[in-house]
Amino acid sequence: MCGIVGYVGPKVDGRALEVVMEGLARLEYRGYDSAGVALIAGDHVLTTKRAGKLANLIGALAQEPPPESSTGIGHTRWATHGGPTDENAHPHAGGEDGKLALIHNGIIENFHGLRSGLIGEGVQFLSETDTEVVAQLLARSYDKVGDLTEAMRQVVADLTGAFTLLAVHADQPGVVVGARRNSPLVVGLGDGETFLGSDVAAFIGYTREALELGQDQIVTITTQGASIINFDGTPAEGKRYHVDWDAAAAEKGGFPNFMAKEIHDQPHAVADTLLGRTDGSGRLVLDELRMDEAELRAVDKIVIIACGTAAYAGMVAKYAIEHWTRIPCEVELAHEFRYRDPVVNERTLVVAISQSGETMDTLMAVKHARKLGARVIAICNTHGSTIPRESDAVLYTHAGPEIAVASTKAFLAQITACYILGLYLAQLRGGTYADEAQAVMKDLYEMPAKIQTVLDDLDRVREIARFMADTRSVLFLGRHVGYPVALEGALKLKELAYIHAEGFAAGELKHGPIALIEAGQPVFVIVPSPSSEHGLHGKVVSNIQEIRARGARTIVIAEEGDEDVVPFADVVIRVPATPPLLAPLVTTVPLQVFACELAAAKGLDVDQPRNLAKSVTVE
Numbered sequence: 001m002c003g004i005v006g007y008v009g010p011k012v013d014g015r016a017l018e019v020v021m022e023g024l025a026r027l028e029y030r031g032y033d034s035a036g037v038a039l040i041a042g043d044h045v046l047t048t049k050r051a052g053k054l055a056n057l058i059g060a061l062a063q064e065p066p067p068e069s070s071t072g073i074g075h076t077r078w079a080t081h082g083g084p085t086d087e088n089a090h091p092h093a094g095g096e097d098g099k100l101a102l103i104h105n106g107i108i109e110n111f112h113g114l115r116s117g118l119i120g121e122g123v124q125f126l127s128e129t130d131t132e133v134v135a136q137l138l139a140r141s142y143d144k145v146g147d148l149t150e151a152m153r154q155v156v157a158d159l160t161g162a163f164t165l166l167a168v169h170a171d172q173p174g175v176v177v178g179a180r181r182n183s184p185l186v187v188g189l190g191d192g193e194t195f196l197g198s199d200v201a202a203f204i205g206y207t208r209e210a211l212e213l214g215q216d217q218i219v220t221i222t223t224q225g226a227s228i229i230n231f232d233g234t235p236a237e238g239k240r241y242h243v244d245w246d247a248a249a250a251e252k253g254g255f256p257n258f259m260a261k262e263i264h265d266q267p268h269a270v271a272d273t274l275l276g277r278t279d280g281s282g283r284l285v286l287d288e289l290r291m292d293e294a295e296l297r298a299v300d301k302i303v304i305i306a307c308g309t310a311a312y313a314g315m316v317a318k319y320a321i322e323h324w325t326r327i328p329c330e331v332e333l334a335h336e337f338r339y340r341d342p343v344v345n346e347r348t349l350v351v352a353i354s355q356s357g358e359t360m361d362t363l364m365a366v367k368h369a370r371k372l373g374a375r376v377i378a379i380c381n382t383h384g385s386t387i388p389r390e391s392d393a394v395l396y397t398h399a400g401p402e403i404a405v406a407s408t409k410a411f412l413a414q415i416t417a418c419y420i421l422g423l424y425l426a427q428l429r430g431g432t433y434a435d436e437a438q439a440v441m442k443d444l445y446e447m448p449a450k451i452q453t454v455l456d457d458l459d460r461v462r463e464i465a466r467f468m469a470d471t472r473s474v475l476f477l478g479r480h481v482g483y484p485v486a487l488e489g490a491l492k493l494k495e496l497a498y499i500h501a502e503g504f505a506a507g508e509l510k511h512g513p514i515a516l517i518e519a520g521q522p523v524f525v526i527v528p529s530p531s532s533e534h535g536l537h538g539k540v541v542s543n544i545q546e547i548r549a550r551g552a553r554t555i556v557i558a559e560e561g562d563e564d565v566v567p568f569a570d571v572v573i574r575v576p577a578t579p580p581l582l583a584p585l586v587t588t589v590p591l592q593v594f595a596c597e598l599a600a601a602k603g604l605d606v607d608q609p610r611n612l613a614k615s616v617t618v619e
């Protein structure tokens with residue numbers, strides 16, 4: 001959601017426009033429907049903004065090129081208050097002298113009251129946005145105090161909601177002021193130039209040195225660096241860190257889109273997430289967690305909170321964690337957990353899974369859980385993001401930057417991190433799996449090569465995806481860990497190809513969904529390993545027969561050598577044999593590729609599906 005870029009550089013270079021536009025291009029993946037820039041030009045601020053993709057903004061800038069500038073801000077907007085129009089696009093001007101511009105990510109919840117007050121005082125608004133209200137307040141405050149940082153401090157005191165704000169004022173060239181509450185903002189420290197971004201991708205082409213900000217802080221950047229204060233005016237320090245990936249990692253690397261690249265990154269994502277988790281004797285060591293072992297031993301309930309794909313990773317984790325630790329484990333959508341009265345206490349371990357670390361629903365659920373006394377571990381892919389900061393501990397996935405809106409490699413990395421956590425808890429607490437944890441880790445170390453095997457043999461999947469480009473509905477069935485994989489397969493198809501798709505627990509079929517089956521209905525079935533316990537494999541083979549008998553076209557994902565499925569499958573997609581609990585790391589991959597190929601065959605934008613944003617930073 002909304003991408004934000006700020007830049008201050010040397011006057012002689014005057015390259016603010018170039019840097020800000022590159023930052024916006026790198027933030028496109030977050031999802032947006034309009035874009036704009038504001039540059040300090042002499043005694044005023046020059047703003048250009050357009051609805052639609054960045055190309056429209058580039059066209060407008062080409063028609064009326066702005067003069068060189070060393071200070072600028074830029075924004076990609078994902079509409080909340082007011083539709084995606086030129087008027088509603090950011091930056092917004094404050095005051096009438098054309099000296100102040102403001103951009104914003106988030107929602108100002110009390111904007112109606114503030115707006116009415118300003119209208120009462122004669123202010124005329126040009127847009128329907130909550131942002132313009134803040135711009136007007138900031139201009140008034142600036143006129144009183146004559147300093148942008150102090151003006152920002154006074155204005156944020158009157159705002160409720162979540163926001164990142166960036167502002168420039170023509171009377172203070174060489175300064176950009178930012179403020180954040182529950183919404184992302186990071187600082188990039190260059191040599192004689194300083195950057196602000198919604199995430200480090202905004203400035204990764206220029207510097208890998210970053211500064212993490214805390215909540216409720218205001219940052220002022222100049223060519224000398226960044227100074228930070230809290231909303232109450234007291235000085236604060238940011239946490240400096242080095243970004244461990246570079247601009248090349250955020251590029252397509254020869255693939256037609258980011259999603260295809262990220263699907264093919266998955267063996268590395270899983271291998272990197274597994275790296276350094278065991279000592280010389282094979283025992284799991286999670287020093288990074290920095291959580292008291294006695295406290296972890298005392299945990300009597302685990303609750304996983306997450307949204308979307310991350311929640312499906314949590315569902316996979318539940319099967320594994322309960323099996324290995326015998327600790328009851330629930331999985332709940334973060335936004336549902338947040339607005340009820342869950343039974344959690346000091347002995348509950350809450351695991352918050354988030355690729356971006358900025359998903360507002362998950363962040364609010366983390367705060368809720370901590371308020372209720374629970375300890376929270378974040379599983380996150382983004383250093384410097386908010387959710388790890390607001391949690392008691394963090395286990396990072398090392399999937400590298402995920403640019404495509406639809407999550408792929410983060411999903412496999414999240415599942416892997418959950419396995420690691422589950423095995424670690426099992427090892428800590430003793431019991432059957434304490435001794436077996438090392439053996440399971442060995443199985444896990446073999447998974448990257450198995451994922452690669454799946455990736456090397458996907459021609460059949462691509463072929464059926466192209467063949468099915470006109471399909472209107474696809475169903476996905478799975479049991480046990482195959483059930484969340486079915487849900488994930490359906491989600492990928494919905495969000496990328498805009499096709500009606502549903503995932504079901506295969507056992508649920510006869511309780512209703514089987515009524516959907518008619519001649520030719522395509523159904524993907526994720527078949528458990530024949531080595532699964534409790535006759536699970538046979539049950540799913542029966543499910544395939546039931547739908548086939550009613551005319552379904554069955555596309556079956558089954559282990560190498562599983563011949564039982566062959567008589568009932570229209571298409572068999574093979575995956576290598578794995579221990580049953582680890583199967584999602586291979587069975588998910590063909591479903592990701594299927595959705596990606598089918599969307600591409602329909603001519604859709606695979607990386608930026610309609611209406612979606614990469615990180616959902618509003619509730």
Ligand code: F6R
Binds near residue numbers: 307308355491
């Ligand atoms: C789907 C997808 C989303 C995210 C969800 C949570 O492909 O990407 O469902 O998984 O919005 O995002 P994070 O993991 O950043 O909290």
